[in-house]
Amino acid sequence: xxxxxxxxxxxxxxxxxxxxxxxxxxxxxxREAVSLxxxxxxxxxxxxxxxxxxxxxxxxxxxxxxxxxxxxxxRIEPLGLLFALVASFLWIVTTLYAIGYMRGHGERxxxxxxxxxxxxxxxxxGIAFAENLFTLFVFYEILTLxxxxxxxxxGTDKARRGGRVYxxxxxxxxxxxxxxxxxxxxxxxxxxxxxxxxxxAPGTDPALLSLLLVLFVFGVGKAAIMPFHRWLPAAMVAxxxxxxxxxxxxxxxxxxxxxxxxxxxxxxxDMLKTIPATGWLLYLAGASILxxxxxxxxxxxxxxxxxxxxVSQLGYITLGALLATGAGMTGSALHIVMHAFGKITLFFCAxxxxxxxxxxxxxxxxxxxxxxxxxxxxxxxxxxxxxxxPPTGGTWSKWYLMLGTFEAQQWLLxxxxxxxxxxxxxxxxxxxxxxxLGGERPLEDGAGEAVAIGxxxxxxxxxxxxxxxxxxxxxxxxxxxxxxxxxxx
Amino acid sequence: xxxxxxxxxxxxxxxxxxxxxxxxRAGLVWLFAFAASLSALAVSALLLQQVLANGPISYxxxxxxxxxxxxxxxxxxxxxxLLIVSGLSSAVLAAAHTSxxxxxxxxxxxxxxTLYLLCFAGLLGIVATGDVFNVFVFLEISSLSTYALIALxxxxxxxxxxxxxxxxxxIGATFILIGIGFLYMMTGTLNMEDLAxxxxxxxxxxxxLAAFAFIFVGICLKLALFxxxxxxxNAYSYAPSIVTAFLAATATKxxxxxxxxxxxxxxxxxxxxxxxxxxxxxxxxxxxxVFVASTVxxxxxxxxxxxxxxxxxxxxxxxxxxxxxxxxxxxxxLLHLFNHALMKGGLFLALAGLVYRTGACRIEHFRGLGTxxxxxxxxxxxxxxxxxxxxxxxxxxxxxxxxAAALDRDLWWLAVLVxxxxxxxxxxxxxxxxxxxxxEATGSAVAxxxxxxxxxxxxxxxxIGANLYFGIxxxxxxxxTAAASQFLLGGGP
Numbered sequence: 001x002x003x004x005x006x007x008x009x010x011x012x013x014x015x016x017x018x019x020x021x022x023x024x025x026x027x028x029x030x031r032e033a034v035s036l037x038x039x040x041x042x043x044x045x046x047x048x049x050x051x052x053x054x055x056x057x058x059x060x061x062x063x064x065x066x067x068x069x070x071x072x073x074x075r076i077e078p079l080g081l082l083f084a085l086v087a088s089f090l091w092i093v094t095t096l097y098a099i100g101y102m103r104g105h106g107e108r109x110x111x112x113x114x115x116x117x118x119x120x121x122x123x124x125x126g127i128a129f130a131e132n133l134f135t136l137f138v139f140y141e142i143l144t145l146x147x148x149x150x151x152x153x154x155g156t157d158k159a160r161r162g163g164r165v166y167x168x169x170x171x172x173x174x175x176x177x178x179x180x181x182x183x184x185x186x187x188x189x190x191x192x193x194x195x196x197x198x199x200x201a202p203g204t205d206p207a208l209l210s211l212l213l214v215l216f217v218f219g220v221g222k223a224a225i226m227p228f229h230r231w232l233p234a235a236m237v238a239x240x241x242x243x244x245x246x247x248x249x250x251x252x253x254x255x256x257x258x259x260x261x262x263x264x265x266x267x268x269x270d271m272l273k274t275i276p277a278t279g280w281l282l283y284l285a286g287a288s289i290l291x292x293x294x295x296x297x298x299x300x301x302x303x304x305x306x307x308x309x310x311v312s313q314l315g316y317i318t319l320g321a322l323l324a325t326g327a328g329m330t331g332s333a334l335h336i337v338m339h340a341f342g343k344i345t346l347f348f349c350a351x352x353x354x355x356x357x358x359x360x361x362x363x364x365x366x367x368x369x370x371x372x373x374x375x376x377x378x379x380x381x382x383x384x385x386x387x388x389x390p391p392t393g394g395t396w397s398k399w400y401l402m403l404g405t406f407e408a409q410q411w412l413l414x415x416x417x418x419x420x421x422x423x424x425x426x427x428x429x430x431x432x433x434x435x436x437l438g439g440e441r442p443l444e445d446g447a448g449e450a451v452a453i454g455x456x457x458x459x460x461x462x463x464x465x466x467x468x469x470x471x472x473x474x475x476x477x478x479x480x481x482x483x484x485x486x487x488x489x
Numbered sequence: 490x491x492x493x494x495x496x497x498x499x500x501x502x503x504x505x506x507x508x509x510x511x512x513x514r515a516g517l518v519w520l521f522a523f524a525a526s527l528s529a530l531a532v533s534a535l536l537l538q539q540v541l542a543n544g545p546i547s548y549x550x551x552x553x554x555x556x557x558x559x560x561x562x563x564x565x566x567x568x569x570x571l572l573i574v575s576g577l578s579s580a581v582l583a584a585a586h587t588s589x590x591x592x593x594x595x596x597x598x599x600x601x602x603t604l605y606l607l608c609f610a611g612l613l614g615i616v617a618t619g620d621v622f623n624v625f626v627f628l629e630i631s632s633l634s635t636y637a638l639i640a641l642x643x644x645x646x647x648x649x650x651x652x653x654x655x656x657x658x659x660i661g662a663t664f665i666l667i668g669i670g671f672l673y674m675m676t677g678t679l680n681m682e683d684l685a686x687x688x689x690x691x692x693x694x695x696x697x698l699a700a701f702a703f704i705f706v707g708i709c710l711k712l713a714l715f716x717x718x719x720x721x722x723n724a725y726s727y728a729p730s731i732v733t734a735f736l737a738a739t740a741t742k743x744x745x746x747x748x749x750x751x752x753x754x755x756x757x758x759x760x761x762x763x764x765x766x767x768x769x770x771x772x773x774x775x776x777x778x779v780f781v782a783s784t785v786x787x788x789x790x791x792x793x794x795x796x797x798x799x800x801x802x803x804x805x806x807x808x809x810x811x812x813x814x815x816x817x818x819x820x821x822x823l824l825h826l827f828n829h830a831l832m833k834g835g836l837f838l839a840l841a842g843l844v845y846r847t848g849a850c851r852i853e854h855f856r857g858l859g860t861x862x863x864x865x866x867x868x869x870x871x872x873x874x875x876x877x878x879x880x881x882x883x884x885x886x887x888x889x890x891x892x893a894a895a896l897d898r899d900l901w902w903l904a905v906l907v908x909x910x911x912x913x914x915x916x917x918x919x920x921x922x923x924x925x926x927x928x929e930a931t932g933s934a935v936a937x938x939x940x941x942x943x944x945x946x947x948x949x950x951x952x953i954g955a956n957l958y959f960g961i962x963x964x965x966x967x968x969x970t971a972a973a974s975q976f977l978l979g980g981g982p
Binding site: 064070155167172176187 | 874877878879880881886889892893896897904905908909911912915916919923926927928929960961962963967
């Protein structure tokens with residue numbers, strides 16, 4: 001099959017899956033089979049695009065032109081493929097996990113859940129392969145709108161409140177800043193197409209460029225740079241598979257991916273270095289990393305702590321992009337992958353604990369490692385991946401990010417990265433350590449009888465084992481992704 | 490035959506209106522009125538095609554040439570508005586039979602169609618004519634029938650709403666008449682083209698300024714521009730649902746057409762935007778209207794009323810476009826004219842479906858609507874998204890042009906405010922989504938549920954579908970409005 005056919009397929013499989021899921025909604029097993037087949041198919045399609053893209057083939061598809069100069073068009077570039085690879089692979093795993101979770105937890109409206117899930121992945125593919133800012137914006141908004149019902153899935157007051165914050169912040173920033181930045185870019189540069197080396201003519205007023213960059217960084221609310229991070233903890237009311245795939249991988253990574261792409265292909269690294277606002281935004285990203293880590297330390301709810309950890313880690317990626325050096329960019333792109341594997345595992349574990357032991361608070365997890373060894377083992381591995389120490393892939397991204405600060409001679413930021421790594425050790429590692437080494441007290445309920453707790457449903461355990469193994473695999477074989485990044489930068 | 494198109498357009502519904510009284514049977518009357526509206530639509534489509542091909546059409550009524558007789562002059566601007574008015578009227582009429590049968594008792598249905606056609610003819614007449622006194626005549630025809638249409642509402646407060654509108658509307662019409670009188674006094678002509686030629690020669694005459702002031706305020710009353718919008722929320726909430734849909738989709742659009750026609754064609758941009766402080770006035774009032782009305786909309790319990798306030802806000806956007814005054818901004822206004830008609834037409838028809846099933850449309854009736862009336866609820870969501878201005882809907886197209894026009898003149902703050910205004914729309918739309926999909930139906934609202942009848946659902950989705958279609962395939966509206974705005978600023982009428 002030709003490249004552009006594959007591209008069309010990648011964009012069309014999720015909506016087709018949506019139709020299939022709706023049609024087979026009455027038969028649970030069939031419906032889940034549709035999800036799994038679609039996810040596997042999508043991953044296969046994306047993988048088959050890997051070699052052609054590395055060979056530098058131009059794979060593009062032009063859908064339609066909305067207004068003169070504003071087209072819905074797609075073109076694969078290496079970084080987009082990287083993002084699509086991660087998202088589509090993790091969709092398979094998450095579907096597997098979700099089957100166990102949703103049934104184990106007795107959730108309602110499962111057909112709606114799986115349908116919107118598929119649609120969200122479709123939007124992610126659109127973001128990953130967009131040829132211009134406009135297409136990207138369209139799919140960015142679609143992603144917000146299709147994930148909103150997933151956040152409010154439970155339909156409780158708390159879920160609705162969370163949903164309101166979610167939608168308010170994401171739509172507010174995107175319409176308020178992002179759209180404005182896009183229109184500004186259009187008027188300044190006359191085009192919205194991504195182009196290697198940037199699209200602004202040399203000699204464009206740096207003050208205007210600064211304004212645009214600030215609008216972009218704040219406008220992409222999905223990148224959760226403080227002070228626009230509140231939606232992420234609010235979104236934690238969603239069922240765990242949603243938190244795992246969307247709020248650790250698809251949605252937030254879409255955000256930082258946009259930042260990365262804007263830095264690399266709208267401004268261009270050389271121009272980015274000269275813009276006055278870059279320096280300020282770097283420190284803002286740094287502050288975001290630090291404050292989010294400190295807030296994470298104080299969270300007692302497991303999912304909330306993970307959410308703030310995500311905010312902090314997203315700061316790394318934004319920071320790496322803004323460093324405007326080769327190593328920084330590489331680190332950022334690698335961190336998209338590494339953090340995705342690490343954080344999705346952590347959320348899988350949190351969900352597994354919820355389903356099997358009905359626990360959500362961190363102080364309840366003392367000693368739980370003896371009952372759920374696989375889950376907590378995976379938690380340990382994933383924590384190491386987030387922190388960035390061997391034997392996990394996180395080592396690589398943190399390495400390159402450090403190297404980036406070194407190249408840019410940002411010593412303060414280098415120190416900040418080190419401090420924040422220590423902080424991440426402090427907020428993550430105690431959880432698995434206490435689970436394995438802590439006393440047995442909390443395993444008894446109020447009446448003093450021991451409550452039998454085992455591992456979560458099998459599909460969920462398989463899923464979290466796969467992603468944890470992925471964390472380790474990425475230490476040994478980061479090459480797959482590294483080659484893409486090298487081609488992209 | 491083809492040469493008589495400009496007048497045929499107005500005459501058809503005008504003649505059809507009294508004929509309704511003869512037919513009497515509700516179903517028959519409806520078919521007849523629908524056919525009349527459809528033929529008006531066909532005529533306006535033909536007219537637009539001819540204007541696009543051959544330029545403006547001038548038609549002398551009764552064969553009397555312009556200075557003595559009444560001239561009908563169709564250029565791109567009014568051909569476009571004619572198409573919008575007759576198109577929306579046909580879509581709304583298609584839904585009328587089902588909805589009206591449930592909201593009015595038998596005897597009044599004939600009356601309804603008669604009034605509807607009269608109002609329709611009046612609106613078309615305002616748009617088609619090239620004579621300012623003729624504008625006033627048709628304005629009165631449409632206004633008087635509108636008052637009666639509103640008074641048909643089931644709620645007794647409809648009478649009060651109609652009376653309020655009668656007072657405000659009459660003041661507006663009188664102001665316009667006074668202004669026209671001044672113009673006639675100063676220039677000795679009522680023909681728009683002649684007025685446009687003679688007014689600049691009069692210089693800074695106080696009488697011309699007074700004429701402009703009277704006409705401007707009068708039109709703004711009909712347009713419901715903030716702060717002259719007080720009549721609109723009551724009128725929209727208590728009128729029969731179909732009437733609300735019709736008025737929201739057409740009446741304010743025609744008033745906006747008048748604003749454009751008088752400020753740009755008759756008085757000229759030079760006079761109204763450059764010499765008078767109208768630019769800041771229009772932008773200022775438009776923006777305040779957007780923010781105040783959208784904020785008030787957020788707190789409304791009656792959803793018809795909520796969308797009524799939203800209409801006031803949307804008028805604000807269109808007026809801002811007129812205020813900016815460049816070709817791009819006028820194009821944004823003309824686009825929004827069309828787009829907003831599609832949105833509000835669809836949304837109010839969807840509400841008519843809800844009223845059909847539950848008898849009212851307060852926020853509590855929306856609870857659980859996502860499962861009870863999935864298609865109606867989905868229509869409201871899509872219409873709402875279009876209202877917010879999300880990409881792939883028509884709302885985005887007009888917003889894009891408006892923001893680009895503002896940025897083009899370096900009005901950064903204006904672009905930011907326009908964008909912030911659409912965030913307020915998110916707030917009021919999302920209340921409905923939350924209630925519809927994430928709350929269970931409770932109490933009296935549960936009873937008598939089921940999807941709206943097909944007769945209502947089809948026209949609703951026709952309009953909602955148009956929201957999506959013209960949001961993706963923008964060639965027709967963009968091409969016509971671009972030519973129309975160029976033409977408007979390029980020279981005389």
